[in-house]
Amino acid sequence: MHPEKASAVGSRNSLNRENRNEYEEAKQIIDEEVDKIINHIHAKLPPEVLERLDVMGSIKSKLHNYFNQDFQNMLNRYIVTMEDEMAKKFRDLVDKEENRALSKYTPRGITDILERIGVADNLNTAEIERSIVDMYGHLQGHIERGVRDLESHTNALLREKSDVGAFVRGDNSYAIVKCSFRDNKKRPKTVMDLKLSISILDSELISPIYHYQVPVTSLIKDVVAKNIHHLIDAEIDRVSAERVEANSEPLGDQDKLFEKFKVLDKYVSDEDEEVRYQFVAKRFLDAVDGIGAEIDGQDYDALGIRENIKKIIDNQNIRNRGFNTSVNAITGILDNSRMGYQFIENYKNARECVIREYEDESESRLPDERYSIRLAYYDQEQLLSLREAYLKQVEELDREVQHLWDVCDGIYRSDRKEKGYDDWETLSEKMLSGAASAPESGKRGAPQSEVAKPEPVKDEAETRWNEISFIAPDPTTVDEKNPTLEHKLQEVSNRFPLMTEKMVKVFHDQNHEVRQVVEKRLSFLKGQFEEFHNQINPFHIQPGLLLDIDIVSIKKKQTTMKNMSNVINEFLYSVSKGFSDEIFLGANDQGNFTLAS
Known part of the structure; x- marks a missing residue:
């Protein structure tokens, strides 16, 4: 656009400007505005300045051209905008009328149209039908x-009590490792x-979790294996x-399983390197x-193979994605459920996150x-270490409780000997060892020589029952690989009330020095045992994600318990693919059909 030309053209002109003289249309307005400015300049500037201004050309013509340019641009933009809006409304009106006309077709007419487009071979609706299904x-x-959530809430209200089903519902119940309801020690x-532990296996995680220290080679192999299974599923x-x-x-399901076995040789092999390394070259894995x-800064080479492969893996965030997703899921659900928390500590490298409602412990x-x-x-590897520590702790608790048991038994025996009273042990020993005379078998007043004395009884069989817990069965191969240790823990638990009973029987004075020392030790061991027994047995969990929740709630309100129930179920649906048995579901469907019919 030239500033001295008599007309100006905008970036886009109207479609209806062929027979129009835009300059004549705008001349009157432009001339008036230019005259106003010229009069203002003549009134403000002295004559000598005005003469110099006119040396290079007429001021009026320049102002006229600039005003004409701006005015034409504004006018063109306005007209073009109005035309676009009118055209859009016109097209919408045409589309509406066409749709109204098309809606008059009958189903038979639609069938004829589809047949004209193509026969069954050309027009295949299988994908559309599958998508709709x-x-x-x-x-x-x-x-x-x-509906299941509504039924669970309704049943909970009708029962008017809390149980394990209030937390995890239906198809997620298998994930529970431990759930216990106990009265509070201070306000029973x-x-x-409430103690709830949920285990989500590696195979059930939507986004797999890896430890921070996992090698890059393992990440690459897992990604390749996942891609292979996707290809097999697609085939x-x-x-x-x-x-x-x-x-x-x-x-x-069984047919798919056998078909997968058939096509597996195309993607994996232990001998053929061409098949084994068809997705990732062997030299990359060796590098x-x-x-x-992390790579040491001294050995870092930005142009090296291993550095660039590691960078590709890090850019995909494969190492941290799974655990970060789980943390984001649990914190987001807590926020949406209005269950705020004042303390959170995320041990990222250790793959552990601790959340507490209050910072104070x-x-x-x-x-x-x-x-x-x-x-x-x-x-x-971590589970093996936890199981080893768990076994050692059980042995130590058993040893300390057995030591306290021996002390209490020694105090009881000393008191029994000092006071001379009998219990079942001393009485049976006297009666069966021949030290005591048997009851008279003849007439009253019979001579002593005629009274029959019992013969000593020899206990040839070794006593196997300790009268504290029942005899445990011999461990099988399964028990040796996965020991529950419930029998030993139950035996330790049964010893505490027996020791308390002995101390009450021996000492009538509650402030006796020996009794206070023994009961203090007894109370300490009992508290430690209950705390340990409330923990999760690592032999009961498998590799995967563990959600451990401790809740304290008022029995009549149960506010935290009900809110946490929604959090747990939403979290499981967010991070777990879940588990379902097709046979079980089919049986349920048949049962429902039978009842309905």
Whole structure:
């Protein structure tokens, strides 16, 4: 655009400007505005300045051109905008009328149109039908889930009591490792303590979790293995779709399993390197062998193979994605459920996160409604270490309790000997050893020589029952690999009331020095044993994500317990794929059909 030309053209002009003289249309307005400015300049500037201004050309013509340019641009933009809006409304009106006309077609007419477009071979609606079925399936799943939640809440209200089913519902019950309801030690009548532990296996996690120290080689192999299984599933789906198109039954679960075994040789092999390394070259795996989460700065080479492979893995965030997703899920659900927390500590490298409603840990200063959550990931190596420590702790508790048992038994025997009273042990020993005379078998007043004396009884069989707990069965191979230790823990638990009973029988004075020392030790060991027994037995969990929750709630309100129930179920649906048995579901469907009919 030239400033001295008599007309200006905008970036886009109107479509209806062919027979118009835009300059004449705007001349009157532009001339008036230019004259106003010229008069203002003549009134303000002296004559000598005005003469110099006119040396290079007329001021009026320049102002006229600039005003004309701006005015034409504004006018063009306004007209073009109005035309666009009118065209859009016109197109919408045409589309509406066309849709109204198309809606008059009958179903027979639609069938004729589809047949004209293509026959069954050209127009295949299998994918569309499958998509519709999937959409209805997801919708039905959400509806069933909502109905189950409503039924669970209704049943909980009707029962008017709390149980394990108040936390995890239906298809997620298998994930419970431990759940216990106990009366609070300080307020047993009004407050209860709840312990809930949920284990999510590695195979059930939607996003897999890896430890921070896992080697890069393991990450690459896991990614490749996941890709291989995706390819196998896609091939099986293609085979199943071909059977459906051929009017045959789709592949069942067992058929899919055997088909996967057939195609597995195409992707994996222990001998053929061409098949084994078809996705990732062997030299790449050899280059990153032994590399963990970090590379020493002295050995770092930005152009090296291992550094660039590690950078690709780190950019995908495969190492941290799974655990970060779990932490985001639990914290987001807590926020949405209005269950705030004042303390959170995320041990990122250790894959552990601790969340508490209150920062203070002193029970005397905490309210009766509170919770604490511990989210941790364990692999097989960690579980082996935990199990070894668990066995050692059980042995130490058993040894200390047995030591206290011997002390209490010694005090009881000394008191029995000093006071000369009998119990079953001394009485049976006297009667069966021949030290005491048997009851008279003849007439009253019979001579002493005629009184029969019992013969001593020799206990040839070794006593196996300690009268504290029942005899445990011999451990099998399964028990040796997965010991529950419940029998030993039950025996230790049964010793505490027996020791308390002996101390009450021996000492009538509660302030006796020996009794206070023994009862103090007894109370300490009992508290430590209960705390240990309330923990999770590592032999009961498998590698995966562990959710450990401790709740303190008022029995009549149960506010924290009910809110935490929703948090747990939403968290499981967020991070776990869950478990379902097709045979079990089919049996349920048949049962429901039978009842309905």
